[in-house]
Amino acid sequence: MTIGSALSVGLIGLKAFAIQMQAFISPGLPYFSIIGLPDASLSEARERVKSACQASGFKWPETRVTVNLSPASMPKRGSSHDLAIATSVLSAANHIPHDCLADTIVLGELNLDGSVLPVNGVLPIGLYAREHGIGRMIVPQANVEEAELVEGLDVTGVRHLGELIELMGGKARYHLDDARPAAQPDDAATTGERRTAPGDMAEVLGQEHTKWALEVAAAGGHHLLMTGPPGSGKTMLASRMPGIMCPLDEQAQLEVASVRSLCGTLAAYGITDVPPFEAPHHTASTASLVGGGSGVAKPGAITRAHRGVLFMDEAPEFSPRTLQTLREPLESGYVSLSRAKGTTYYPARFQLVMAANPCPCGYGYGDGERCTCREKDRIRYFSRLSGPILDRIDIQVEVPPIDHIIQTPSARQTTSAEMRARVIAARQVARSRYAAQRWTCNAEASGSWMRANTSRSALKLIDLALEDSRLSLRGADRAMRLAWTLADLGGRTSPGHDEMMQGIALRTRET
Incomplete structure (x- = not known):
């Protein structure tokens, strides 16, 4: 009877918890089992781990192998524990020393050929390790840069299970050249914001009153609704909102980066002080907005917009049920998702910016000459933004149409840099005033x-x-x-x- 162990970390939302892997090799018919509330993807680790170990030159025991995931009462999910499971089995079989991985977190998904694939959520796990005095992490090579964002951690990257075995003092047979290259995030799908900085407010013709309203919203952390006809610049103005907001402080940057790490998009954005900007389509489902899914619920758009802007263009076109789900997060700053296997909490402290047409055809402004809508259609259209939702929106501003594009020589458009400087100055005054209460802006x-x-x-x-x-x-x-x-x-x-x-x-x- 031999027991080997390794340490991994699981995530429920952004809350991390330690998982002790214990591998037990005992006499009996050949069988490999994983116990301790694993989900389907984690149960499938049996085949991945067994094949990867054999590809590294380790002869799999022809007896019973049991791996326990402790604490047994907590649900575990995902393939990020493959490497830790393999390490515990190798330790139990005396293929690597028993004490070589003491106080070391091991993360990574295994391919059948033994190559190690990147995983999501490395940054919040690294923050958990630092908070609990765990000084070392072994992660996939593709995740090393992300793990090194946490100061004070000794991070080691591996590309193959055999590399880990040799690192721990064992002997392995592997060829890195033959290993399948680590999968990288889909850059084309996730780097839009990183490659394109927020545009400048000076590019927006006119609309000085609306720009002023946006400046007030950014200075105080207030929610905003813009109502106006098509083509008046509502979307253009909203997309430039992050460019006039205060840069994120270090704590906020880590919070935003942790959410992106969990979503698998951190490599596309990196650590940045630019507030995030999320703009879900009006056909977005409730689950895609607030988060959801079977098992442990995944973060939605309102969590991805944490510490930034959630822009809802054509707001009345969103389903009423989806809009109503915003009420609690707007007040509390977090979203609670309850499922059969437990409750997951995600941060959701965002600024809501909505844009809406005055009526279904969009021309129900001024004297309404061009409007083709019936009165009841106008009422029904805007009534989708219920009273409780509108009551939570601090600023409600009309955006008039632009009636000329030729600017006079003396006309000068306000720039984002000028607006941002005033916003930062106002925020500093508010922070000083609320230092004892720890509020950061007037909206709080x-x-x-x-x-x-x-x-x-x-x-x-x-x-x-x-x-x-x-x-x-x-x-x-x-x-x-x-x-x-x-x-x-x-x-x-x-x-x-x-x-x-x-x-x-x-x-x-x-x-």
Whole structure:
């Protein structure tokens, strides 16, 4: 009877947990079993591990081999544990020393020829290792660059199981030249944002009022709805939003990179301080937006937009059920996905930017001469954006059509760099003000703090709006947050009458 062990790490969402692999070789008929709640892909590791070991010159034991994944109560999934399972079996068979992998995390998927393929989620696993004092990781060679993003880790990359065996002091038979090359992410499908930086606001003709609204949204972390006819520049403006936002700090960069690592797209983006930008199509399903799937739910668009922008173009064309799923994440900053095998939590602290036409044909603005829609069609179209959703959107702005393209010699378009500088300055003021509360922007401040620190004369305007039913109580808090953002942009220590009036006006859309 011989027992060998190795250490791997599993992920439920972005939450990592250690998995102790114990291989037990005992007398009996030849059989290889994996126990400890493995999913289908992990159960199939039996054939991959057995073939890879034989390809490396290891004679598979002609007895019973059992591998236990501890803790047995936690579900395990994926092929990233193949290399650790093979290592535990090799240790149990005395093919490598028993203590050579103490306090070492082993990750990697195995091919039948023994080559090691890259896996997803290496970055959050590396952060877990550093947090728990595990100083060494063995990962596929294609994941080395990602693992080395975590400071203080001793990272070793391997391309073949035989390479790992020799690294641990054993003997192997393998040829790297014959090994199948490691699969890389589909660069063409995932590098769009990395190759194309956000465009400049100066490229947008006119729309100075809408640009100002975007600047207010970026400065305070506010959600935004733009309503206007086709071709007025709504999509163009939204796509340039990341270029005027504050650069991500180190913690936010790691959070964004961890999500991309889990999705398998980190190699396409790298570590960057540019906020992410996600723009799902209006036919997107609920699961693709919030996350889903059998077993452990996968992240959706709102998680991929964490710390960045979720842009929903043609917002009324999204299904009402899909739109309603945004309500909880907009308030809490995370999404909870419950499945039969447990609950998965993903971060979802994003800025929502919506764009909508005024009616189905798009021309129901101004005097509506060109509009061909019936009144009931207009009402039905925009009613898909329900009251609870609109109440959570801080800024609702009309985007008028452009009536000329010839610019006067004195006309000058505001650039993204200028807007970003003002946004950064306003954010720094807000961070200093909220240092004790650890809020980072006005959109995160509590209503009680706002009411206690806003002047009485400014609060009277809120009371008047509440009496006229122009604002709900939630809307009142959001109008106050807007007023504080306007004060920060204007260099004032607190909002006055003008800032509060502007905050209320930005909250209410003309109908």
